[in-house]
Amino acid sequence: MKRKSKRKMSNINDICTVLKKYNSFALFTHVNADGDAIGSVLALGSSLILKGKKVLFNVPEPVPLKFDFLKGYDLINKNLDTLNQMEVGILLDAAGTNRIEDLEKNLELFNITINIDHHISNGHFATYNLVDGNAPSTTVLILRILEKCGFPINEDIANDLFTGLLTDTGSFHYANTNKFAFDSASKMLDYGAKPDFVSDMIFERETVGHLKMLGIALSRLIIENGIVYSFITLKDFEETGAVGEDTERIIDVLRRTGETKIALLFKETRKSEVRVSLRGKKGINVSEIAEHFGGGGHRAAAGCTIKSTVEKSIKRLIEYIKENYENGK
Structure with a gap:
């Protein structure tokens, strides 16, 4: 199917409109997926599932085992043979299409695509593009979207969100650790995130x-x-x-x-x-x-x-x- 014309930038209201209107979504992220990539995919996808939507999680292999403690990890890369049945393709934490395997081919499957990212080099390649280079992680943007849309955020989703923020800020000591990071972390804790549990699972299980x-x-x-x-x-x-x-x-x-x-x-x-x-x-x-x-x-x-x-x-x-x-x- 032919994709609709691209937009330069979109706001959260645009994203919420699409997420509420459609019922099936394919979520993608970049190769060598890190905590922000996995956390973003699982957080958004899990919330959509709780809203009764159908979701496929597409993460390039190998999927990092260190994140197997997150609920929904076992759903990653399941039933991808039904990818062409999804209505909307959502690309998370990827600055460009070259960082997602077979993306150009997969994008052709969808009339609507959404690009959510915090990389300053993002190419704004989707139908809807929500890109904020000041955001310390893509999961922080997912948090804003879920709150604006009124979508559910439970303890498991909060842990997904915190995983992305924790890893992308280098445990809150990189230069991107701004007020936005701490305000978002506080909200994630309010939703039930367990910082000690997440930290132990990520940093205390070295091979x-x-x-x-x-x-x-x-x-x-x-x-x-x-x-x-x-x-x-x-x-x-x-x-x-x-x-x-x-x-x-x-x-x-x-x-x-x-x-x-x-x-x-x-x-x-x-x-x-x-x-x-x-x-x-x-x-x-x-x-x-x-x-x-x-x-x-x-x-x-x-x-x-x-x-x-x-x-x-x-x-x-x-x-x-x-x-x-x-x-x-």
Whole structure:
């Protein structure tokens, strides 16, 4: 089916009108789904289900196991063969269509699409676009939508929402931890969110694979005038038995050194393909760096994928940073 014309921006009332009018929805989020992606999908989808709507949850594999404590996790990627029967496609926490597998093909299934996101680099690619770069997480926007629409928010949904906020603010110490973040967190607690439970489930269940990969990354750590970086190869995965999810949050350890201004972790995902995670401190906008290499994200946290070897990828990015950011200063 042919999609309707795109709009540049929409307000929450527009979104509520669509959510109330239609009865079936397919929810999508980006590859390498994080807490904000999973939390947004489950929170919105669960509330829609409570309103009697039919919902499909489409999350690119592999779905992170660390979020299996959230109610509705077992519904992810079920019955996707009925995707073409859904009326509305909703894209959550994705700055662009390139971050969602087969999105262009899947979008053609829907007359109506909704894009809800907080990335400043968002391309406003849907029929309705609710994008707020000042929001600390996409789940904060979902909270606003559910409240405005008068849709249910129970304890399970509150935990979904808090998961996104907790992870995207780095446990409330990243630069995006603004008043909006604390006001939203307070509301989530009022709805029943359990911060101690969510934190324990996310941060206190590390795998042996994660610890081995962290050790490897730290052993290769290089620090050059405020630029801190390391790398992980396919061979490392083979030798340790670790999986992609085991490398999550390693970049957040690399950024902790006092002299860090820009931190990078180069992760070989397949032959001649390297996923780069970037973190910025002291006012450095790493989303600009990621965008230069075809990626995107936030000022303090971004990522991109380079079609090259680990060695060449490191050379390209480090040289670019030194040339354009005065050695990270």
